[in-house]
Each structure stands twice: as C-alpha cells, then as structure tokens.
Amino acid sequence: MNHDIKTMLESDLLERYLIGSTSSKENYKIEEYIARYPEVKQKYTELQEDLESYTMSFSRPAPDQVKKNVMKTIRKEKKRSTPWYYNAAAVIAVIFCTSTILLLYQNKQLLYKNGLVNEEIAALKSDILNTNSKLDDVKNQFLILNNPKTQKYILKGNRRAKNLKTVAYIDPVEKLSMVNIVSLPELPKEQVFQMWAEIDGKMVSLGVLENAQNKLLSIPFKEGAKSYNITIEPKGGNINATEENMVASIYLR
Secondary structure: OOHHHHHHHHOOHHHHHHOOOOOHHHHHHHHHHHHHOHHHHHHHHHHHHHHHHHHHOOOOOOOHHHHHHHHHHHHHOOOOOOOHHHHHHHHHHHHHHHHHHHHHHHHHHHHHHHHHHHHHHHHHHHHHHHHHHHHHHHHHHHHHHHOOOOEEEEEEOOHHHOOOEEEEEEEOOOOEEEEEEEEOOOOOOOEEEEEEEEEOOEEEEEEEOOOOOOOEEEEOOOOOOOEEEEEEEEOOOOOOOOHHHEEEEEEOO
C-alpha cells in the first residue's frame, strides 16, 4: 500500500473531517485522497456509516418503570384526543429522520462536487504537462538548430515514394534527434511511413512519421546508428522493419 495512503488511514484526519474539525488545507488533501484512492473512499464510507449508527444508538428503549407509569396514565385518561407526548414524539421522530436524510444527501453532494473539482485539477495538470512538453520541444529545437556540430541528413524517396522528402538533424553533443517532414506522399489508410535506425545490423524503430509538414518532430536519439531508413508499414507501425518496403535510406557519418 502507498505510504501516504497508509499514513492517511492510520491518522485521525478522516474522523476529524467527518465532524468538520479540519482546516481548509487538510480538507483539500482529504478530498483529493477520497476521490483518487478507493481504499480511502471505502474507509470514509465506513466512518459515515459508523457515525450514523452512533447517532441512532442514542435512541434507547424507555425503562420498564417509565412504561408502566405511561400505561397507567393512559388507562386513567378518558379523553379520546391523542396525548400531547405522542405528538411530541412524532415531531421529534420526523425531525430526526429529516435531519439524517439531509445529512446523507449533503455528504453525497459534497463527494460529487469534490469529484468534479478533482477532475478539473487532473485536467489542469494534464494541460501543464502538455505545455511543459511543448516547451521542451521548443528548447530542443533551439539547441539542435543552433549547435554548429549538428549533423544534417536529407532522405529522399525512391520510385515507390518519389515525393517523399525529410530532413534529419542529429546533435551528438546534446544527444538530440529531430526530423523535419518536407513532404510525404499519400498512402492508403491502412499504411504508414515508419522511420528506423540501423544499429549493429538491426533495425530499431524511431516511430511512425506524422504528416506534419515543415515542423520539427523529436525522434529518439540512438547511439551508434549507422543509417536512417524509412519503410511502408501497416497502420500503427510495425515491430520489425519490412525491408522490402524500404522507400528511403541514408548512411550517417
């Protein structure tokens, strides 16, 4: 079990949160854990049920002597009107039931709202990660294009892909590799272009080429690559290069 989850379950945070004695900072942490971790949510649900049971436990049967006195009074009562304490008991029962239902409803609403908030937080985190990834790409592009030791290779298609043209950039200092798709021929929907690096006589995949013209795309840097190659593969890419479908190849310096 995650150490943070274990610490949460062994502490009294959930109990204090349930009775409203936690700080706003603690509330944020607790609500996030309830939404993200099933074991924490289960524990919170159990505590809710325990609290409800505890509340119900205050409803005690009346002592025998009290019952006898009440029954004795009822027998002496000649009026047919309902005794006042019946009405009082009924009102108390209605108030108690209403309060319990309202409390349970509010708890469910709170959990639902917390779930929405956590979804929004997750979406924001995803946006931040995507933005950071784009910033890294821009940084790498700047490094690779401004490094005088960057090597540039132009891959042109053979007769099977005459309009194919890509430019590969390799920065051996920063260990960065990028490719600029100048033009890619149209392929059937069930086929894609895939790039490979030849290392020790084996073809290692560098990924499927996207039709993003005039845009630098990062590809994995492979130490000891002897050549870059492009093949036509089934949609989604292939594990092994189909060498008979080779459309472009260039040896590296």
